[in-house]
Amino acid sequence: MRFQACTIVRQFLRVQTIYETALLSNCIPKSSFEVTSRFSGSFPVPQSATFLQDDKNAKVVLLGTVHFSKQSIEDVSEIVKHLNPNAILVELCRQRVSLLELDDKQFLEDAKNFDARKFNREAAKGQNFVSGMLHAMLLKTYADIAKELGVAPGGEFRRAYHEMKKIPGCKLFLGDRPIQITIARAFQSLSVYELGQVLYHLTTANPKPLDKHQLEKYKDKDFVQAQFEEITRDVPAFKKIFHVFVDERDKCLAYSIQECVRSVKKPRVLAVVGMGHVDGISKYYGKMKQEHIIPLLVIPPEPLYKVFIRKGLKFTFYFMIFSFFYRLLFG
Template sequence: MEEDQKEAEASLTPPAVSDDDPQNMSDIQQNLSDEDAFKLLWEMKMQKRQGKPNLPDTVTELGTEDGCKVYLVGTAHFSESSRKDVVKTIQEVQPDVVVVELCQYRVSMLKMDEKTLLKEAREINLDKLQQAIKQNGVMSGLMQMLLLKVSAHITEQLGMAPGGEFREAFKEAGKVPFCKFHLGDRPIPITFKRAIAALSIWQKVKLAWGLCFLSDPISKDDVEKCKQKDLLEQMMSEMIGEFPDLHRTIVAERDVYLAYMLKQAAKPLELPLALGPEPSQQIPSVVVGVVGMGHIPGIEKNWNNLLNIQELMSVPPPSLAAKAFKFTVKVTLMGLMGYGCYRVGKGTIQLMLSRPFIQRYLHKFTNEIF
């Protein structure tokens, strides 16, 4: 999982560094040596970096023993105001690293336009369900689709795609010289599998029922009112309030993981020889973290703790009851499919059985039984 995360980060190349006059900058750099161009870009960055930055109220400042600074931008995932907060913070502090609350499984939203994202969020179909089940297993896949339904519900109400603050962070990071872009969230399949494993069968059914019948209208004003606590996470917290273990896996564990990744990013920078005579000269780094507002208290709480994420990356084996429930669901689905085929006729049965997906499913189902 960690190797996949690094590969995903490596494929993320923010847009090229720009200035007020990109053409003029290009002409200047062509007449400079690599060493002089490096010095020029570094000096520009240091000049733009504010000693006492004027930051939005949603920003929390943290520090390390090495003097590194981390500016946490608490956001609402469907908020236009949050996008502006992210842009302003990055422009003010000119960070060395930007860390966002995304993993490699959700990184595609950084490169998709708003129109495509709106379409994707609104379309929850059989193909997406099959992909989720294949990736995460039956129960975790179904739960993922139910949570996507929550996100799609907000998207439908607001006409606004999620993750705008992350796309802004990605674009702004590309305008800052020598700024790296990191994915800071735990891989979503692990989060879902750990969440499902933490629930009893009855709790799984009860939670799924609540998610399926989500219908309360949400306005743009509601999003901004929830600026002190991310809207999507607030809705989820209200629904999972009676399931402490679920809250622990979806929120509290990710607080620890995000804090760990932010601390990993906040390391002193070793300057190259081009910037000074000392080969091992180090300076404190500046990091901007873009996370949901609901994670800020947990990150602050864990900031000075000795963090170990190995246990948080493990997935407990399914219990006997969970296996029995999974088997029951499969048998029920097969029974409904068989009854449906019986009702529509022999020709339809032959047509359905010829489909590769049905054949693969029957083969897998038979192997699991026998």
């Protein structure tokens, strides 16, 4: 049962990771740097980068990255060289911050010879049981994808982290919503029937192996739209899940960037996020208020059927313990 649950969550996280990659809308050629003239004082940036703000108050660059892309890693360094930021924000939360300390070569080696006990032991360090299990499942998901693509996850975030440490006074900000809240909100947004659809799809689907060369297809908007329509046609409930995983997080990330700008003097901010979040962040940046974000950080009350199931299992467990001791004492 525990193995089945882990498989379900890993498949769910895998779908989310690949979906973010699939939201790419523009091609990013290998030599993608060009001077942007939309803003005064602009400097060379990749085509995947956007100036959220470029005025006397702040200079804010939003870099959209392709997860598992070596070019995206180099894009980070190129922008840092020109911007010399005093704050860098990455699309991570505290539960995923360990990605910043991963050793790429060691991770790829471990992924090829996956040791579940080692990964679970490392994941559980300094965390409670739930956070540790979730972290372990995230690592397993990353390991599966890394093994298929030959690239360690989060390389662009690690590069941003290491570049930050080279700049005196530069601060690192974690901009994403806690992953537990996102998963809980996604599943609780579903009805019983929709939840059944999603669980059936995730447990029976046999995803095709990833090919890093085939990922380029996801830069074509028509191809992406066709993929999205196909999966939501088969399982309409995924529309709700993608809303929680993408649109809600776009708002949270936009608000985090706003707070990052507000908290540093003469801000020169680089925000590094997955390409799938760029359009949403650009749309919401400067418009988000605290009252807009607080509801997105709350896990909705459990539906009654879940409460009954949880309490039923709890009392069943207590009854079994009572029955065991009763038979032990009174034969």
